[in-house]
Amino acid sequence: DIQMTQSPSSLSASVGDKVTITCRASQNIRTFLNWYQQKPGKAPKLLIYATSTLHDGALSRFSGSGSGTDFTLTISGLQPEDFASYYCQQSYSFSLTFGGGTLVDIK
Amino acid sequence: QVTLTESGPALVKPTQTLTLTCTFSGFSLTNHGMCLNWIRQPPGKALEWLALIDWDDERHYSTSLKTRLTISKDTSKNQVVLTVTNMDPMDTATYYCARAFSYNDAWILDSWGPGTLVTVSS
Numbered sequence: 001d002i003q004m005t006q007s008p009s010s011l012s013a014s015v016g017d018k019v020t021i022t023c024r025a026s027q028n029i030r031t032f033l034n035w036y037q038q039k040p041g042k043a044p045k046l047l048i049y050a051t052s053t054l055h056d057g058a059l060s061r062f063s064g065s066g067s068g069t070d071f072t073l074t075i076s077g078l079q080p081e082d083f084a085s086y087y088c089q090q091s092y093s094f095s096l097t098f099g100g101g102t103l104v105d106i107k
Numbered sequence: 108q109v110t111l112t113e114s115g116p117a118l119v120k121p122t123q124t125l126t127l128t129c130t131f132s133g134f135s136l137t138n139h140g141m142c143l144n145w146i147r148q149p150p151g152k153a154l155e156w157l158a159l160i161d162w163d164d165e166r167h168y169s170t171s172l173k174t175r176l177t178i179s180k181d182t183s184k185n186q187v188v189l190t191v192t193n194m195d196p197m198d199t200a201t202y203y204c205a206r207a208f209s210y211n212d213a214w215i216l217d218s219w220g221p222g223t224l225v226t227v228s229s
């Protein structure tokens with residue numbers, strides 16, 4: 001299986017900060033990388049797919065980049081509603097795999 | 108409007124078989140380019156993908172769990188069923204079903220159910 005490694009596992013930030021989360025794949029996955037946001041007690045929500053395409057309803061302060069094995073999710077101007085966990089997920093292989101998650105909390 | 112709802116027992120005993128049902132509306136699993144996935148999340152831990160079944164009845168399973176998993180669909184009832192055999196306390200988790208659409212031959216999980224918590228304990 002393709003292993004997905006996220007860093008950091010958690011971070012503290014303030015409202016208005018720019019936040020970057022990285023995701024590394026154990027092999028080349030081209031641009032088959034998706035990002036999800038999950039709030040406590042809720043199901044994940046799709047944010048970005050195919051590395052950089054914003055899903056319907058996702059706000060433009062979220063952006064994604066990368067290719068091959070290294071990817072980033074950037075939140076430009078963190079808002080109170082962005083404090084959550086974020087997961088990357090590869091869809092290059094039919095055996096889908098998620099990263100370990102990054103918890104973004106309030107500094 | 109797409110909706111998905113998971114149902115099944117909240118508590119199972121070790122060694123038992125878990126059967127979960129995902130009932131959905133707002134789309135058809137007979138449509139080309141759609142599939143239904145199961146994903147789980149142990150308390151306080153990361154998401155783990157388990158299985159998918161697509162519109163053409165093609166199935167894929169997690170490599171580490173494939174010997175214990177079976178996924179099936181009933182398109183007339185708009186339901187997908189997952190069975191997990193030989194349940195263990197380590198299988199305690201919230202189990203989610205999620206629809207995926209095909210984008211450039213890749214599955215994108217765009218709609219999720221609220222999840223159902225399954226606890227494994229004697």
